[in-house]
Amino acid sequence: MANRGGASGTGAVRIVVVGGGIAGLAAAHHLIEVSAAGHIPLELILFESRDRLGGIIATERTGGCIIEGGPDAFLTEKPWALALCRRLGLTDRLIPTREAPRRTFVLHHGRLEPLPDGFVLLGPSRLGPVLRSPLLSWRGKLRLAMDLVLPRGRVDGDESVGAFVARRFGRELLDRVVQPLVSAVYTADPSAISLAAAMPRFREMERRHRSIAWALARSAPRRRDADGSGPRWSLFVTPSGGMQDLVESVARRLPPSTVRLRQGVGAVVRSNDARMWRIDLAGGSAMPADGVILATPAHQTARLVAGLDPDLGRLCEAIPYASSAAVTLAYRRADIGHALDGFGFVVPRSAGRSILAGTFSSVKFPGRAPDGQALLRAFLGGALHHGLLDRGDDALAAAAEQDLGDVLDIRARPLLVRVHRHPAAMPQYLVGHQERVSAIAAQASRHAGLALAGAAYGGVGIPDCIRSGEEAAERVLEGLTGASIPGAFVRPRR
Numbered sequence: 001m002a003n004r005g006g007a008s009g010t011g012a013v014r015i016v017v018v019g020g021g022i023a024g025l026a027a028a029h030h031l032i033e034v035s036a037a038g039h040i041p042l043e044l045i046l047f048e049s050r051d052r053l054g055g056i057i058a059t060e061r062t063g064g065c066i067i068e069g070g071p072d073a074f075l076t077e078k079p080w081a082l083a084l085c086r087r088l089g090l091t092d093r094l095i096p097t098r099e100a101p102r103r104t105f106v107l108h109h110g111r112l113e114p115l116p117d118g119f120v121l122l123g124p125s126r127l128g129p130v131l132r133s134p135l136l137s138w139r140g141k142l143r144l145a146m147d148l149v150l151p152r153g154r155v156d157g158d159e160s161v162g163a164f165v166a167r168r169f170g171r172e173l174l175d176r177v178v179q180p181l182v183s184a185v186y187t188a189d190p191s192a193i194s195l196a197a198a199m200p201r202f203r204e205m206e207r208r209h210r211s212i213a214w215a216l217a218r219s220a221p222r223r224r225d226a227d228g229s230g231p232r233w234s235l236f237v238t239p240s241g242g243m244q245d246l247v248e249s250v251a252r253r254l255p256p257s258t259v260r261l262r263q264g265v266g267a268v269v270r271s272n273d274a275r276m277w278r279i280d281l282a283g284g285s286a287m288p289a290d291g292v293i294l295a296t297p298a299h300q301t302a303r304l305v306a307g308l309d310p311d312l313g314r315l316c317e318a319i320p321y322a323s324s325a326a327v328t329l330a331y332r333r334a335d336i337g338h339a340l341d342g343f344g345f346v347v348p349r350s351a352g353r354s355i356l357a358g359t360f361s362s363v364k365f366p367g368r369a370p371d372g373q374a375l376l377r378a379f380l381g382g383a384l385h386h387g388l389l390d391r392g393d394d395a396l397a398a399a400a401e402q403d404l405g406d407v408l409d410i411r412a413r414p415l416l417v418r419v420h421r422h423p424a425a426m427p428q429y430l431v432g433h434q435e436r437v438s439a440i441a442a443q444a445s446r447h448a449g450l451a452l453a454g455a456a457y458g459g460v461g462i463p464d465c466i467r468s469g470e471e472a473a474e475r476v477l478e479g480l481t482g483a484s485i486p487g488a489f490v491r492p493r494r
Helices: 022-037 080-088 129-131 138-148 161-169 171-188 200-209 213-217 246-250 298-305 309-316 386-390 393-408 433-444 464-482
Strands: 015-018 041-045 059-062 065-068 095-096 106-108 111-114 235-241 265-270 279-280 287-291 290-293 321-334 343-346 354-362 371-379 416-427 451-453
Touching: 015 022, 015 287, 015 464, 022 041, 022 080, 022 246, 022 464, 041 287, 059 138, 059 393, 065 321, 065 371, 080 138, 080 246, 080 464, 106 171, 138 161, 138 171, 138 213, 161 171, 161 200, 171 343, 171 354, 200 213, 200 371, 265 298, 279 290, 279 433, 290 298, 290 464, 298 309, 309 433, 321 386, 321 393, 354 393, 371 386, 371 393, 393 416
Parallel strands: 015 041, 015 290, 106 343, 290 451
Antiparallel strands: 059 065, 095 235, 106 111, 265 279, 279 287, 321 371, 321 416, 343 354, 354 371
């Protein structure tokens, strides 16, 4: 086997993972899995500059509330997170969203109107509910229905999500419905983000079926488990104790000497031995390694590789990021006038509010607040409201309280307030993103033993980050040892 044990001096392959978010944790865990199954001696080191693991995943448990600072669930239609939970023995602690009412509202003329049944992010799978909805004018509804007869678009290359929706369904649907949905999910401006990179299934629908509405209606799924075994999992699930349970479950599988918290990395360069790597640590020391996985945001990766490969650094730096904040507030349920008969709401930019969206956390999942209380989350910032994050925590909390109070008819002050900031945390898949990612992959492949992982490259959700980390682990370990991945650990594919 190639290059075994060059850095550790113990006969083991030393691989360094930089970054302790979910992508880095998934990479480290998969290295342990594969090396153990393949009897490959491994020394694994994970450096995290902060004092905890998990990245934007952070759960606080206080006063009977389970407060999520970052994501509150993961998608089961993409199989990688659920597959990891199975291997961790975590599935018996996963809980689905409540059965009813599973709906989202849109703020429209100061009122919360339900998103029409069957609406799928960019378009409707059923025209009837859209035609009956007050969210669109009759002119807007007629323009939306033209999708049924419009020809396929003749768009060369990539196209923005906003341009696609306006072309297929009209500007009114984009401004009133799609923009707030996309901004809530991606903290992005739909007129700037890439359809091919962020939502490729819609481009494929037009290519294959012409009408998006007809294609969505034809493909309306029967909910199935991620392995195809039949209906079991809801679309979103979460550990009963909060998302931090996933982080802690992965961390417990790592050898005790693996994780080095509060340890920043300054640069990743080749050592004097061209086959080896040198990890320059903050503080002046260095560590040799056989392989390196950079599971850091692209702008941090750019800094780490600037001395190694300036072209790779520039390519990574070209991926912009948006900042956001989540404000969590607890209220007595009796002090909220709204029925909270859904999971949350999104806010169009035209509404002039500070918040992008709100989630009814204690309605969405059981056990999130004590009886008689309601736990709410408001989201601020993103590409369309980036200036808001210049405010202090008290100002963000006040803005969230004001908007939630107006929209939900809240008549009292909150019992609890928490503000979680996520500076430069959400990559923006701008038009041309796939070409940028392909160029990054090609440039990185010139450096044997190096792999990049994280939300910047192939998907921003937790399942995609897990897949990215696991694929990086496979690339590095296979490249260093020549070993193939044992069949027991072949992960689910797309």
